[in-house]
Amino acid sequence: MLLSLWQREYFQQLLCILVFSLVSVSQWATSRGAETKSPNVILLLTDDQGYGDVGFHGNAKIRTPHMDQLAREGMELTRFYCSPVCAPTRASVMTGRYYYRSGVIHTSRGGAKMHGAETTLAELLQANGYATGIFGKWHLGDNYPMRPQDQGFMESLVHKSGGIGQTPDKPNSYFDPWLWKNGKREQGKGYCTDLFFDAALEFMDRQSAEGKPFFVYLPTNAPHTPLEIADAYWKPYLKQGLNETTARVYGMVENLDENLGRLMAHLEQKKLQKNTILIFLGDNGPQQKRYTAGLKGRKSWVYEGGIRVPFVASWPGHIPEGTQSAQIAAHIDLLPTLLAMTGTPKPKSLKLDGIDLSGLLTGKVKTLPARSLFFQVHRGLTPQRYQNCAVVTQRYKLVGYPGTFGEENLMRDAEPVLELYDLAADPGETKNLISDKPEIAGKLRQEYQQWYSDVKQSRHFQPGMIVIDSRKENPTTLCRYQDGSFAQGNSQGWMVQVETPGLYQIQIQRGTGQKPGKLSVNWQGEETHEFLQADESTARFELKSGSGLLDIWFQEEGADRVYPGDNSTRGDVILKRLD
Structure with missing residues (x-):
């Protein structure tokens, strides 16, 4: 049927109105989607950077322009607390619970192993559709089921133990370090802090391109010892009259600040700034004696200088700029706060010690409930x-x-x-x-x-248990100093659960000056041994399933057993299942 001119014009106008309406609806939906999209989360946790190690706390010597800028653009909690040493703080940050509940007791000698059954912030955010990545220091267990990839992180670039170059992560250096990427060891090219930020930025870009919200956990190992940093960073502080130790620490912090500036510029360039929650804090007080803004004590002490740390949160349009609060808050509060700010459900069975600080951070409340x-x-x-x-x-x-x-x-x-x-x-x-x-x-x-x-x-203060499961981790490295069970300062073996029984090749680090002797294994009440020549370090043993203390040691012929207690790799063991 032929249409008249006015009919054709009518239908053309109707079509234009329909197209305009569809475009308008689409634009409205897009804008609503941008408004309601889950915010990205970046959590920057530095190591041994105390309350006084920032310019915005009155330190006239240190250069932290980007940390100072973040404090001006966000909210500072001036009385934010962490544990006095690192692994306990990290356990509380990840779980929202006091670290004693998690199996973490202290920082080494079997005390820094978080139970794999603990529910982490990464696991909860991942269940809510977040891409999760960790770049830096984990320090909550190097074996299954305690590794980052076992605890909710889809991507990981970390070092082992409590620091680069510490047992079992030795020999190693902050320059061109050996790191573990998604469970595999590889050597990086560059300075460790730069490498962690590089990997985080690349991860963010990849997730943003796929339209997926991300959680980036950036727990740096700087400025923890060893104080390794390029001369260009620390020698100018030496010229100011500071001692070399402080100069090196300040140089490491300045490098951290540069990387923070790089991160902030990247968020702005990629138009991610308005939809990203950025939190910066330290994990405990300074290890060495230096400026503390008048606070007493330092790392390992429970005086204010050991447990009060810098804390700043930024989220443009949500967290008011240039504000402060003197309400007490702590590491246990981060998980419930971030769950609230990201709209992530909390399982009803999950019991937390921390409280939600989102109202305080967004300015909706000024005072928190009284608590200890x-x-x-x-x-x-x-x-x-x-x-x-x-x-x-x-x-x-x-x-x-x-x-x-x-x-x-x-x-x-x-x-x-x-x-x-x-x-x-x-x-x-x-x-x-x-x-x-x-x-x-x-x-x-x-x-x-x-x-x-x-x-x-x-x-009951029981540390997390290493699970020997060749389907999850093979070989398994057992570090004596970091993960062994200690009594009276001496290593007694490892608390393990053997999930996959069978024939294992066991290799032990014997140290220098090797002599013939026997490699012994005591497991499930049975002691067996194999004789080794001076140049041998490996033998085969059957391990049956079960849980308990696995004791493995080498004893030189004609000598008493030695119980090493030093921070070395002597006595470390590698288990590889063969059948």
């Missing part, structure tokens, strides 16, 4: 009440046996050694009020007792 925060850590696999502990409230702080981090089997007095401080009036902790305010001290002491009993009940 608890901190404690010391050497040895058996925590003891009050040793190197602290209870922090908005005003007061109770400290127990300060400065005893490195002690094991601490002798107890009839009454614990306690100190009390009014942080509102005395942030430098100069005046002990334990005798002046017995009621407050007694209340905080009672809270500590309840907390200690509670966290003990979670796992």
Whole structure:
């Protein structure tokens, strides 16, 4: 049928209106999608960068222009707390729980192994559609099921143990380091911090191109020892009159700051800035003595200088610029906060110690509910009440046996050694009020007792167990110093579960000056051995399934057994299943 001119014009107008409507709806949907799209998350956690190691806390010597800029553009929590050493902080960041619940006890000698059954921030975000990547220091277990790839990270570029060059990650260097990429060892080309940021930026670009929100965990190993950094970074600080140690630390922080600046510029260039939550914090106080902005103590101490760290959060349009809050907050709060800010559901069965800070960060609330925060850590696999502990409230702080981090089997007095401080009036902790305010001290002491009993009940201070499963990890490296079970300072073997029984090739690091002897294995109550010549280090043994203490050692012919306790690779073992 032929249409008249007016009919053709009518239908053309109708078609134009329809197309315009569809375009408008599409544009509205796109804009709504941009508004409701899950925000990206970047969590930058630096190692041993204390409260005073930034320019925005009054340090006139250090150069941190990008950290200072982030503080101006976001919100700073001026009383943010972490544990006094690194692995405990990392466990709390990942789980939203006090680290004693997770199986982590301290930083080495079997104390830094988080149970694989723990639910991590990465696992929760991944279940909510996030691409998850870690680039840097993990320090919560180097074996299955405790590795990053076992705990929710789709992509990983990490070093082993607590630091590059530490057992079992030796020999190694911050320059051209050997790293583990998605479980495989490879050598990088460049400085470690630069490499971690390079990998993070590449990961972000890849996920953004696919339209997928990302969670980037950037736990750097800088400025932790060894203090390796290019001369161009640290020698200018030496010329300012600083000692070499401080100069090197500040040089490492300056390199970190440059990388942060590179990250911030990249977000802006890729138009990701407005939809990205960026959080920067330290993991504990400074290891060495230097500027602390007037805070007492440093790493391993539970005084403010050991547990109070820089913290800044930025999310343009959501977190108000240039704001501060003096409300107490801690590492345990990061997981519930990020779940809330990303719209990620929390499983009903998941019990957290931290609280949601999103209202505080976005300016919707000014005051948090009154609460107490608890901190404690010391050497040895058996925590003891009050040793190197602290209870922090908005005003007061109770400290127990300060400065005893490195002690094991601490002798107890009839009454614990306690100190009390009014942080509102005395942030430098100069005046002990334990005798002046017995009621407050007694209340905080009672809270500590309840907390200690509670966290003990979670796992009874049992570290995570290495699972020997050749389907997941083969070979398995057992590091004596980092992951072995220690008693009285000596390695006793490893707590393991053998999931895949069979014939294993066992190789042991014998050290120098080798002589003939026997390689012995004690497993499930049975001791067997094979004789080795001076140039041999490997033998075959049958391992049956089960769990318990796996003890493997080499004993020279005619000599007593040696129980090494040093931080070396001597006694490390590689297990490879053969059948």
